[in-house]
Amino acid sequence: MILNGITVGIILILIGLYGMIAKKHVFKIIFGLIIISTGLVLFFVSVGYVDTGAAPIVSGDTTYVDPLPHTLMLTTIVVEVCTTTLALVLALKIYEKYKTLDISTLEDL
Template sequence: MIDLVAARVHYLVTFLLLGIGTYMMIGNRNLVKKVIGMNVFQTGIFLFFISAAYIEGAGSPVLSSPGPYVSPLPHVLILTAIVVGVSLTAVALGLVVRIYDEYGTLETDVLREVRADE
C-alpha cells in the first residue's frame, strides 16, 4: 500500500491540487482567492503532464549514454499552457480590479447585495 502510494505520489499531489483548486473556486467568497484557486487547479494539471513525461526505460534518439531521460514534448506543451494560464490570470485580475472599482468590494455575498439594488 505504502509502496503504491509512494510510487504514485505525484498523481496524488496532482489530484490534491485539483481538489484544492476546485474547492477554492467554489467555496471561497473572495474573488481574488477564486482566481488563485483557478491557478492552483491549473498547476495540478501542469504537474500531471510533467510527471507523465518521466518514462521508465525510455531511450533518447540523440544521446547514447545511459541515464534517465525525460520526454521533452510534455514540457513544451506545459510551457505553452503556462503562458495561457498567465494570460488568463492577467485578464482575471484586470476584471477583479474593475469590479472593485465599480462596487468597492471583492466578497461575492456583499457583491450580490450591492447588485441586488442595481
C-alpha cells in the same frame, strides 16, 4: 510510492476546486484557478516521467523522459498567466466599480 507527481497533481486540482467552491473572495477564486493550473502542470509533467530517465537532451544512449508534456506545459503556463492576468485586471475593475470583492455582496456573480 503513492505520493507521486500524478497524485499530488490531482490533489492540487481538487484543492483548487475546493477553494473555488468554498471561498467568497474574488481573489481567492482566482487563486483557486491558479492552484488548479499548477496541479495540472504537475500532473502533465509527471505523466511524461520515466524512472531513471534523463532530461530530454540527447547526449548518449540512455533513457529519457517524455519531452512532449514539457513542451505542452510551456504553452499551458503562458495561457494560464494570460487568463490570470485578465482575471486580476477584471477583479481590479470590479473593485473600482463596486468597492467590494466579496461575491456574496456582489449581486449575481
